[in-house]
Amino acid sequence: MRFLFLFGLAEIVAAGQLCMNCKNVVNPHECDQVTKCGDHEQCYMQQYLRHNTIWYDLGCQSNIVCQANANGPPVPIIGKRNVRGQDLDPETLTFDLDGEDDDGRITLCESCCNTDVCNNGGACGVADFNYYNGRLCFKCSQQLTPDSCDRVTLCYQDRYCYIHKTKPAVGFTYVWETGCAQTAQNCTPAYGTICSNCCSGNLCNKECTLQTYFLAVAAQPPKIISTVTRPRHYKYGDNVQLICTIESNPKQDALGWNMMTDPSQIPTNIQLSYGTNYVIVDINNFQSQNVAGYQCFVHNALGQDTRNVTLNAPH
Structure with missing residues (x-):
């Protein structure tokens, strides 16, 4: 926490919170990008009129500007929004044409708040964001660090945020992947996964340790999740792998491959290797x-x- 002094009054504001970050959206609920604000910034929402349409900009704003935009003298507010606007109902809104910006916009309302992703609704006449008993999750197919994803998705009830660290099929750089686990498959480390974590908090999938985490899966018959041939396009003389990934609770008592031929005809250049799943x-x-x-x-x-x-047979 940091202390900010304005006009002789002390205000406590959060430092470096995560904020929605979109420009020219028709509703803050439609924003799917986030950014980490600076130590002296808050989450910000601007509602404006341009070409007879109401739009929104979301992002970060300095504490000083947020205080200046508030109605009346600065008042310490913790976890609340400071809103400027004459009437937040778009049907009856009145505004001053002298406030028109260079790009043709007329600012109708500005709002600041200082908790994570608090600028996705709940101000300027916009309803609070409806999570439908779910949560927001980071969602990036590739990221270089566990906390560098800047996109989010709504993960509905009974689903989980996940994060994996894997080595891609092409290249040598280990990358992170985040998203919403729609099945238990995303919460079960597959072949090539360095670590995997599933969690149920809002924007919780931004860290993963070398320890592997599993969500409890109800007892059921085992399931083969995937079979992969590597390389996909092989030729004679190549080293080829068939990878079968499974999930099983209770733990499997048999796992393997059969070659569909006479056992006496199985070549000597074949062997099996095993992992947990x-x-x-x-x-x-x-x-x-x-x-x-x-x-x-x-x-x-x-x-x-x-x-x-x-x-x-290879072609």
Whole structure:
């Protein structure tokens, strides 16, 4: 916390909060971008009229400007909004044409607040943002650090925010991925995942430790989540992998691959490797005898699941 002194009055304001950050939106609820404000800034909303349409700008504003925009003398307000506007009902709004900006806008209302993403509604005649008993989650397909995502999405009830650290299929840079977990798959680390975390708080998916976290999954038959062939376009002489990723609660008692051929005909260049929730067929120096059908299987006390994959002859 920091103390800001204005006109001899002390105001406590939050430092470096996360704020919605969009320009020219028709409603603050439609904004899906965020930014981290400076230590001497607050979240800001401006409502303005341009070409007979009401628009909104959202972002950060200095504490000094926020105080200057408030009606009357500066008054210490903690976690509240300071709003300027003669009438916040757009149907009956009156305004001063002398307030028109260079781009043709006429400012109708300005609001400041000092808690995370507080400028997504609840001021300037805009209803509070409806989370529908859910939460906002960061959502970026690639980010270099766990807290560098600048986009958000609404994650509905019974879903979770997640964050993974993975090595992409192409390249050598480890990246982070964030989003809303629509199934338990997103909360179960897949092959290649360095760490994974799911959480249920608002904008909570911005950190992940080397420890892997699992959400409780109801006891049920096992499920094969995915089967992947690497590389997708292989040729004779390549090293080829078949990766089968599963989820199972209770823990599986059998997991593996079958080659759909006579057991006596299984080539010697095939071996299996295992992880907590995956099994891999490693084929060294792919040859014609490896062209066949393969079946991943998993079994636990409640049932089983299988999935077939075919390795065709390279073209």
